[in-house]
Amino acid sequence: MKVLSVVGYSKAGKTTLIERIVPILKNKGLKILVVKHALDFEMDREGKDSWRIFNAGADVAIASKDKLAFVSRIGDDLDEICSIFNFYDLIITEGFNRACKDRIVVLRDPEEIENFRCGRILAVVCDESVEGFRTFGFDRIEDLAEVILEWFYEGR
Amino acid sequence: MKVLSVVGYSKAGKTTLIERIVPILKNKGLKILVVKHALDFEMDREGKDSWRIFNAGADVAIASKDKLAFVSRIGDDLDEICSIFNFYDLIITEGFNRACKDRIVVLRDPEEIENFRCGRILAVVCDESVEGFRTFGFDRIEDLAEVILEWFYEGR
Numbered sequence: 001m002k003v004l005s006v007v008g009y010s011k012a013g014k015t016t017l018i019e020r021i022v023p024i025l026k027n028k029g030l031k032i033l034v035v036k037h038a039l040d041f042e043m044d045r046e047g048k049d050s051w052r053i054f055n056a057g058a059d060v061a062i063a064s065k066d067k068l069a070f071v072s073r074i075g076d077d078l079d080e081i082c083s084i085f086n087f088y089d090l091i092i093t094e095g096f097n098r099a100c101k102d103r104i105v106v107l108r109d110p111e112e113i114e115n116f117r118c119g120r121i122l123a124v125v126c127d128e129s130v131e132g133f134r135t136f137g138f139d140r141i142e143d144l145a146e147v148i149l150e151w152f153y154e155g156r
Numbered sequence: 157m158k159v160l161s162v163v164g165y166s167k168a169g170k171t172t173l174i175e176r177i178v179p180i181l182k183n184k185g186l187k188i189l190v191v192k193h194a195l196d197f198e199m200d201r202e203g204k205d206s207w208r209i210f211n212a213g214a215d216v217a218i219a220s221k222d223k224l225a226f227v228s229r230i231g232d233d234l235d236e237i238c239s240i241f242n243f244y245d246l247i248i249t250e251g252f253n254r255a256c257k258d259r260i261v262v263l264r265d266p267e268e269i270e271n272f273r274c275g276r277i278l279a280v281v282c283d284e285s286v287e288g289f290r291t292f293g294f295d296r297i298e299d300l301a302e303v304i305l306e307w308f309y310e311g312r
Binding site: 038068074 | 171226
């Protein structure tokens with residue numbers, strides 16, 4: 001299992017990029033988990049069964065024939081998350097800049113790169129070219145996917 | 157990790173029972189996951205980021221400082237669910253009768269027991285006594301918790 005971060009400021013286009021990359025990587029047979037960061041979220045509507053059980057102190061999973069949802073007190077420690085979900089081929093994180101994982105950096109402005117220099121930068125996505133890095137425009141998703149696949153299969 | 161099922165017909169009181177048992181077991185230091193079965197559920201609101209990424213083909217986790225939510229295509233195979241979430245001390249299933257795990261049976265009527273005879277029946281919860289089984293009324297949650305704890309620590 002490998003971990004790749006997609007980092008950049010809010011509204012830089014991280015979600016759209018991930019949304020467009022995932023089907024390409026999935027077509028290559030990869031089982032992918034995307035981990036997003038959120039300031040907070042509501043686990044469910046008050047009064048619903050799962051909400052009641054969560055509030056009683058248990059973590060909760062809801063299973064249907066083809067889906068499983070899970071709400072827990074695990075929190076946002078990325079290494080812990082990766083160790084639990086290690087049955088995926090690829091975990092893509094949206095954000096988690098400070099975990100310093102290998103990464104794609106999404107920039108609105110080349111100067112922003114300074115805030116995302118940690119871990120190994122596979123490529124930068126930006127409308128302008130960024131010195132010292134392989135830079136792709138937002139229209140070059142297929143080429144970016146190639147870079148990710150090369151990285152994914154490195155050393156195998 | 158041990159697995160305990162709470163089985164019984166719809167509206168028999170399974171959720172309420174679990175909601176009342178969980179805090180008692182949690183107070184004993186057990187890390188508990190409750191797995192519920194659902195015919196279907198919506199993973200998120202259409203258009204939201206997590207919905208977009210799920211629909212692009214990836215499974216999705218959303219992490220905040222103190223909670224983690226996860227939506228996947230894993231489905232309702234109980235053994236698979238238990239193998240993923242094996243870091244809990246106790247997995248309580250609501251339903252999953254046919255998995256034949258050790259169980260508490262919640263009955264509105266003693267005759268219903270016939271449909272839940274599989275696995276090991278630790279106790280029956282019913283307003284009337286049920287022949288051949290330790291039976292507890294819905295008011296004897298503490299005693300029922302004792303039975304569960306005995307079972308949990310068996311052979312340790």
